[in-house]
Amino acid sequence: MMHTVQFGETINKVAFQYSIRPFDILLFNREIFSEQQYIYPGMKLYIQNGTFRQDQMDWLGLTEFNQHDLEGMLLRLQQNGVEKDVIGYSVMNKQIYAFKIGTGKKKVFYSGGWHANEWITSKLLAYFIYELSEKQKDQQRWHGYSVEQLLRDSTLYVVPIVNPDGIELVQQGIYKEHPHFRQVLEINKGMRSFDHWSSNIRGVDLNHQWPAGWAKEANESPKVPWPRHYSGQKPLTEPEAKAIYNYTNQHQFDYVLSFHSQGQVIYWGYNHLEPEVSAEMVSRLSYVSSYLPIKTAESDGGYKDWFIQHYRKPGFTIEVGVGVNPLSPDHFSEVWSNNCLLCLEALIL
Ligand SMILES: [Zn+2]
Known part of the structure; x- marks a missing residue:
């Protein structure tokens, strides 16, 4: 059967939904070459012999969460x-x-x-x-x-x-239709990997935003939107x-x-x-x-x-x-x- 990738999905999650191994997705989809590869909304994946899982709770630690x-x-x-x-x-x-x-x-x-x-x-x-x-x-x-x-x-x-x-960005990467496509790529210096990204989607670190020694921390951190540690122009922006x-x-x-x-x-x-x-x-x-x-x-x-x-x-x-x-x-x-x-x-x- 064909599966259309939804917002927030990863290879692990699609595999989990159909009770197959992530590796099975690689086997039957030649454009997928790694279990860590991002898959984008709208992308079609061929699923061989999957059975749809009713209970989506993942106690086994097989999937990401968003x-x-x-x-x-x-x-x-x-x-x-x-x-x-x-x-x-x-x-x-x-x-x-x-x-x-x-x-x-x-x-x-x-x-x-x-x-x-x-x-x-x-x-x-x-x-x-x-x-x-x-x-x-x-x-x-x-x-x-x-x-x-x-x-x-x-x-x-x-x-x-x-x-x-931010969590969705780390799990699904960036794609043309993403409303912050250009801005995110600019902050990430053109890189397409987001494992190091901890900020929100505008490149502000949400745990650097607080009015408790904010100026001191901001002074020692990046001065422009950044994948991590940028404090914003002022607290709580x-x-x-x-x-x-x-x-x-x-x-x-x-x-x-x-x-x-x-x-x-x-x-x-x-x-x-x-x-x-x-x-x-x-x-x-x-x-x-x-x-x-x-x-x-x-x-x-x-x-x-x-x-x-x-x-x-x-x-x-x-x-x-x-x-x-x-x-x-x-x-x-x-x-x-x-x-x-x-x-x-x-x-x-
Ligand atoms: Zn943290």
């Missing part, structure tokens, strides 16, 4: 009682989704997918909130935690994908960062965890402004994840920096996984096993 996968989970999240909110729109007008579960007084916020080539954090958070809602529905314990109790004490807010446009800014101010979270990859470390301080309790909290996060606590990253302008400075409340950056970004899909099992416990423990810090 906005389309998250949208594919919306119905089941809703059926499990998870509240959905659209807190803003990306440069390319994609929804920035926030989810809420629980009724407790303590308000906790997890965010991921800030950096385009760190999409594995988005999959972690989307799967986590889904599993949490499954366990709640069935009144199960999860790794010894009473989910019912957790969600009576705490309310969890999650934005799995802060940077949907980008709609994705602005959406998180408004959402954070609106909800007054007790503490926040922002997820990045990679390094298996947890940053927890900023300019000695973090409250004393942060040290104890990070030691618990470290214990359950086996990730190393590090007080400061010697950098400024990040979301958790701003949160600590502005609210004088605990903020953490979790660097999941180890390897070179983007981590390949099969890193998911390590990321999941270490951070599933961390995400549970973090609900009751």
